Amino acid sequence: MQRRERSTSSPVTAPEAVVAAAEPVTVTVARDVRGDQREAFERWAAEVLGLAAEFPGNLGTSLLRPGPGSTLYHLVYRFADGESLARWERSTERQAALQRVEHLTDRVDYAHVAGLDSFFTALTPARPGPRWRMTVLTVAAVFGITLVFQLLVSPHVTSWPLPLRLLLSAVIVVVLLGYVVMPALTRLFARWLHPSRY
Template sequence: MQRRPDPRDPAIAPEHVAGVAEPVTVTVARDVRPEQRAPFEEWAGEILGLAERFPGNLGTSLLRPGAGSTRYHLVYRFSDGESLARWERSAERQAALERVEHLSGGADYARVAGLDSFFTAMTPPRPGPRWRLTVLTIAAVFAITLGFQLLVAPHVGSWPLPLRLLLSATVVVVLLGQVVMPRLTRWFGPWLRGRR
């Protein structure tokens, strides 16, 4: 018999998160017993694979512990709070969680919503040089702004300046946070986290 998820469980998105209409990033930190690292990494690959295939998922990653640490971080990102809540209440996730309890000593959950979420997702415990994220963000803003100027600006040239600027800012922020940066940070993840 399948156990019903308890909405008070910290592993389940609370109501104020479930109602968020912006991207939500979740970080789950687990201290893994040294002799259980290989089985835990296999389990982490499975649950992150399940999350990636779940509707609304924008990406996942596994951050391994640094020297002298046993703490792993599983990071997954969803397009909105409702998609996250559906994943966190899913039978697939519940079944996977039941198989991990003997590998680690519990979990700490953190959730961040909105534009903060993609910057938080790109700040692992040992991030690479911050200039790399700055360069990537500038490149993304430049590409979106150039596209806007070439494709949209000629059609709104008669609009009052404040309205043109509002439209431009809206397009840049929405594309940056919802479309461009999630993909760029996934594609360039190894370079962003590199130490040199």
């Protein structure tokens, strides 16, 4: 699920469909920073990302700096669910921070992504790390979950019809991949996945 919104002055919050999500949610805020305000903006970004990181349910934050010839910064926030995101977006801390940044930027775009898409959308910024690294990490995660399934679960369901065994395997792999394994691995291997950010 993804939705983009654009604003130049008023704060933007996640739509109801995202707030209702019981799955991880990622927000990417792209700000076009005025050329003479980059240092001030980076100080502000460090402050606001630090505030967001302290909120319950936050799974991580990052600042993606513009490439050569660009003034577009990306602030990325990940939350465990839509309600955690909503608490941050409605907070007095965020409202105060937004009032201090408006004169530093000319344009802002918001993107809200929920579910499994958030792992891949959030990790494809303007200067992403090598895609093969995310592929390797995903294959390793699927292999690990599948191996554990074969060792611990398969022996107990051998009498089940093949379609049911495959369905059970698929459900376990997808749920663990989306809610447990990939969130942990992307945080653990963040520097390896995106060396240009650090």
